[in-house]
Amino acid sequence: MTKDTAETKKTKRPTALKRDLQNEKRRLINKSFMSKLRTSIRRFEESLKDNDKTTVKEKLNAAYSMLDKAVKRGTLKLNAAARKKSRLTARAAT
Numbered sequence: 001m002t003k004d005t006a007e008t009k010k011t012k013r014p015t016a017l018k019r020d021l022q023n024e025k026r027r028l029i030n031k032s033f034m035s036k037l038r039t040s041i042r043r044f045e046e047s048l049k050d051n052d053k054t055t056v057k058e059k060l061n062a063a064y065s066m067l068d069k070a071v072k073r074g075t076l077k078l079n080a081a082a083r084k085k086s087r088l089t090a091r092a093a094t
Contacts, residue, residue: 030073030075033069033070033073033075034070034075036066037063037066037067037070037075037076040059040062040063040066041063041066041084041088043059043062043063044056044059044060044062044063044088044091044092045091047059048091048092056092057092060088060089060092063085063088064085064088067081067084067085068081
C-alpha cells in the first residue's frame with residue numbers, strides 16, 4: 001500500500017518552471033489561432049479580387065467572427081481588433 005502511493009505521488013515543480021510550461025502551451029495555441037485569423041483575412045482579400053459581392057460579405061463576416069474570438073480569448077486587444085475590422089470594412093466598401 002505504501003509503495004503504490006509513493007509511485008503515484010506527484011512531484012512538485014518550481015513555480016517558474018510551471019509558468020514556463022504554461023506559457024509555452026498558450027503560445028502554441030495562440031500561434032495556431034492567429035494563423036487561422038490571418039488565413040481568414042487573406043481569404044477575404046482574395047474574394048475582393050474576384051469581385052463577387054456575396055462571397056465578399058461572407059468572408060468579411062468570417063473575418064469579423066475570428067477577430068471577435070481573438071479578443072474574447074485575449075489573443076488580440078480590443079482596439080487592435082477594432083482597427084483591423086475598420087480597415088477590412090473600408091476595403092470592402094471600395
